[in-house]
Each structure stands twice: as structure tokens, then as C-alpha cells.
Amino acid sequence: LGLGCATGAAALCTGPLLAAAFHRLSLVSIAANALGLLPGLAAIPVATLLVPFDLLLLWWIADLLAGATLAASHFFASLPFATAVIAAPGVIACVLWYSGVLLCARRAFRAALAPWALLAIVAGSRAAIAHAREGMSIVFLAVGQGDSAVVQLPGAHAMLIDAGGDLRWPGKFDPGARDIVPALAELGVHRLDVVVLTHPHPDHAGGLLTVLDRMSVGELWMTAERDPIASAVRARAAARGVPVREPRQVSLGGVRVEVLSRFEEGWSLNDNSIVLRLVHGQVAVLFAGDVEALAESELAQGGAEIRAQVLKAPHHGSRTSSTEAFLRRVAPECTVYCVGAGNRFGFPNLEVVERTPGAHFLTSEGAIVAESDGQGVHVHRWQE
Ligand SMILES: [Zn+2]
Numbered sequence: 486l487g488l489g490c491a492t493g494a495a496a497l498c499t500g501p502l503l504a505a506a507f508h509r510l511s512l513v514s515i516a517a518n519a520l521g522l523l524p525g526l527a528a529i530p531v532a533t534l535l536v537p538f539d540l541l542l543l544w545w546i547a548d549l550l551a552g553a554t555l556a557a558s559h560f561f562a563s564l565p566f567a568t569a570v571i572a573a574p575g576v577i578a579c580v581l582w583y584s585g586v587l588l589c590a591r592r593a594f595r596a597a598l599a600p601w602a603l604l605a606i607v608a609g610s611r612a613a614i615a616h617a618r619e620g621m622s623i624v625f626l627a628v629g630q631g632d633s634a635v636v637q638l639p640g641a642h643a644m645l646i647d648a649g650g651d652l653r654w655p656g657k658f659d660p661g662a663r664d665i666v667p668a669l670a671e672l673g674v675h676r677l678d679v680v681v682l683t684h685p686h687p688d689h690a691g692g693l694l695t696v697l698d699r700m701s702v703g704e705l706w707m708t709a710e711r712d713p714i715a716s717a718v719r720a721r722a723a724a725r726g727v728p729v730r731e732p733r734q735v736s737l738g739g740v741r742v743e744v745l746s747r748f749e750e751g752w753s754l755n756d757n758s759i760v761l762r763l764v765h766g767q768v769a770v771l772f773a774g775d776v777e778a779l780a781e782s783e784l785a786q787g788g789a790e791i792r793a794q795v796l797k798a799p800h801h802g803s804r805t806s807s808t809e810a811f812l813r814r815v816a817p818e819c820t821v822y823c824v825g826a827g828n829r830f831g832f833p834n835l836e837v838v839e840r841t842p843g844a845h846f847l848t849s850e851g852a853i854v855a856e857s858d859g860q861g862v863h864v865h866r867w868q869e
Contacts, residue, residue: 492518497586505573508667512569513561521557524550570670570699581605621740621765624867625797625846625853626668628660630825630832631688634772634797635665635672636763638738643674646681646761646772648696650688650825654714661692666699668852675701678737680727682707683758683774685714694721706732708748708757732759740765745789746780755800756780762793766859771815773799773806781811794818794862795855798841802833807841818843819864821853 496514504510511517528550535543561567574582581604588594588601619639626633631650637643648665651658669677680702682690694717696702705722707715707729722729732744746760758774771793776784777800784791785808796817799806801824820841822833826849838845844864846853852867 488522489515489519492522501574501579501582504571508570508573508670509568510571511567513564513567517558517561521554521561523554524557525554528554570666572671572673620859621738621763621768621770621857623763623770623795623855623857624668624672625821625823625848625855626664627848627850627852628664628692628823629658630801630828630830631660631691632683632774632797632801632823633660633665633689633692634823635669635674637672637674638740638765640738642678642738642740643676644679644681644737644742645669645677645696647683647689647774648680648692649686649690649823651691652687654687654691656687656691659692659695661695661699663692665692665696669700676703677701678703679735679742680705681732681759681761682715682718683760683772684708684754685710685712685718686754686775687714689775690714690718693718697721697725697727702727704728704730706730706759708732708759710748710754710757712754732761743789745771745784745787745791746774746776752779753777758799760784762791765857768795768857768859768862769793770795770797770855770857770862771817772797775800775806777803777805778808781806781808785810785814791815795864796820796841798822798833798837801828801830802837803830804834804837807837809840812841816842819846819855819862820844821846821848821855821864823848825849 492515500510528547531543531547531550535547585601588598622637624635626635628650630652632647633649634646635643636646648661650660677700680696682693705727707718719729734744735742741764743762743764745762746758748757755775755777756779758776760774760776761772763770769792771791773796781799791814793815794817796815798820802822820843824832824847846864850866853864854867855862855864
């Protein structure tokens with residue numbers, strides 16, 4: 486019981502710090518510490534005996550006990566509801582949390598618990614209401630060498646465009662668990678109306694399986710592409726009951742989502758990327774996927790409007806994209822390049838940056854935010 490109380494107290498005191506650093510709250514830490522630590526604690530006296538009596542049997546017992554603690558921690562971490570992904574708590578939330586802990590700890594203060602709880606509920610609901618937004622906000626996440634953007638629309642609608650990135654499939658790291666799901670929690674996004682996979686490359690799909698596992702998703706848009714990544718994504722969507730659809734024009738929270746691309750049998754995966762133009766009042770944002778010269782020339786010569794104040798640079802600013810004719814018609818005021826720091830491809834290409842008009846932002850320097858009020862758009866780094 487004492488061990489349980491001690492780990493409970495530790496969890497209460499470290500909770501906000503861990504949430505701020507890792508966007509996670511452990512739901513099993515008390516049980517894991519109380520039960521899992523027991524063999525580890527028992528290993529300490531055995532290990533102490535090793536100093537005077539260096540016996541093989543003692544080594545064996547100490548190893549077994551320490552191994553049992555490790556196995557227990559792996560077991561608790563593997564439980565389906567071991568952790569909850571949450572937003573980093575603000576200063577007010579931390580003050581409320583620790584004052585609540587103090588109130589519980591000191592018997593003399595317990596009379597103040599009821600007004601404190603009321604205050605906590607008011608502050609909590611204010612934070613929840615703050616997420617219902619008027620404008621459109623897009624966050625181009627820093628996911629390394631890959632693409633992922635969260636689009637928040639008026640009326641608590643949200644989209645996720647791609648869930649990269651890693652250069653291999655399956656990748657060494659899961660950008661879904663590492664970056665995207667925590668970022669969605671931080672932004673207060675609990676449901677995604679639409680998730681878009683522009684094309685089935687690992688730097689766009691790397692974290693998609695985790696997103697499908699952990700988020701409530703209305704529908705998944707992808708092209709008719711048949712390849713191992715597309716098949717894996719389709720299978721996971723089916724397992725999660727998420728309908729897979731071809732992209733189509735929709736209106737979400739008053740924002741028009743236009744589909745500018747078409748699927749062409751025989752084109753490369755890059756040129757077959759889904760290209761979306763989001764129109765919010767006077768503001769347009771163009772998500773160009775990884776299209777290259779071929780698809781760009783079709784977009785530049787087509788009848789559809791492709792002009793946009795903000796351009797998600799096609800193919801990470803590669804030399805094979807952002808052709809003159811395409812850029813002339815888009816005429817961006819601001820271009821966002823989704824690139825990893827020090828990537829081995831040299832993205833974005835210097836010539837591309839030079840021939841692209843307007844301001845330039847790189848996700849290798851941190852997440853980039855574009856906020857539209859329907860009249861104009863303000864693009865800045867997440868922290869500014
Ligand atoms: Zn890519």
C-alpha cells in the first residue's frame with residue numbers, strides 16, 4: 486500500500502511536467518510502478534551481496550529480478566490504454582493542478598476543494614470552447630523529410646493532408662506516434678473529417694496507420710494507385726471502418742475544398758498526387774503534393790483556377806517541380822517547403838527557391854502556421 490501511495494504521489498507531481506514534455510499522460514503508471522518495481526527492488530540486496538560473494542547463482546538471481554521489472558514495464562506499456570495523448574498544459578492548468586494536489590494533501594485545506602473544483606471546471610471548459618474557431622488555420626508539421634499538414638476549419642472541422650515522413654516503409658520512426666497524434670492533441674483536434682493521402686510514398690504515408698488507429702476519421706481520400714503502401718493503408722482503413730473514397734469537391738465549415746488533380750494510368754506516383762485548393766473567402770491555399778513537370782504543365786494549361794496566396798511547394802522544392810509556367814499561374818505570396826533538416830536531396834533546390842516569388846518557409850526550422858480570416862492570410866513559425 487505504501488509503495489502504491491508513493492507512486493501515486495509521484496504521478497500527481499510529475500503528471501503536468503511529463504504532459505508538457507511528451508504530450509502523454511500515463512494511465513497505468515501507478516500499477517506499473519507498484520507491481521513492476523517489486524522484483525527490481527528485490528534485486529538490490531541480491532546485487533549488494535555480489536560484492537563480498539561473487540557467486541554465479543547470485544548473478545543469475547539478480548539478472549532474473551531486474552529482467553522481471555523490465556518485462557513488467559514492457560507489459561504495462563503495451564496495454565491498449567496505457568497512455569492518453571493530451572495537449573501540453575498551460576500555466577493556469579499547472580497552477581490549478583498543483584493547488585489541487587496541495588489541497589488534497591493538507592487536511593486543513595480540504596474545505597477549499599469544492600470552490601477549487603468549480604474553478605477547474607470553468608477553466609477547462611473555457612479551454613475547450615477556445616478550440617471552436619472562426620477562421621481557417623493550417624499547420625505544416627515538422628515531421629522530418631516528409632509532408633503532413635493539419636487544416637482546422639470553422640465549426641470545429643478538420644482535415645489532415647498526408648502523414649509523413651520517413652524514407653522507408655515501414656520507417657525507423659513512426660511520425661504518427663511521434664509527431665502527428667501529439668500535434669493534433671495540442672491543437673485540440675479530436676476528430677478528422679477527412680484524411681488525405683496525396684500519393685502512397687513513405688514520406689507522406691509513414692504515420693498514416695497510427696493516425697487511423699488512434700484518431701476518429703470520417704473518411705480517407707486516396708487515388709486508385711495499387712502498390713504495397715496503398716494496399717496496407719486501405720487494409721487498415723477497412724479494419725478501422727473508415728470509408729476510402731476518391732477525392733471530391735466538398736465544403737467544410739464554409740471552406741471550399743477543390744480537387745485539381747486527376748488520376749492518369751501510367752503516370753508516376755508523384756505526378757498522380759492529389760492536388761487540393763482550399764478556398765476560404767478571398768484566401769486560397771494550394772496543396773501540390775509531389776507533382777512534377779508533367780502534372781504541373783497540365784495544371785498550368787487547364788481551365789481550373791490554381792492561383793493561391795499560399796503554396797505547399799510541390800515535391801519538397803525539388804528541381805523537377807515548380808516549373809515557370811506553373812508558378813506564374815499560382816503566383817504565391819508565400820511558399821512552404823516540407824523538408825527535413827540537412828536532407829540528403831538538398832531540398833529545397835536553390836534554383837526553385839530563386840524562381841518562386843514571395844516569402845519562403847521551411848518546416849526543417851519548425852512547424853509553419855498559415856492563418857486565414859477569409860480576407861488575408863498570415864504565415865508564421867509555430868512559436869511566433
Ligand atoms: Zn514526398
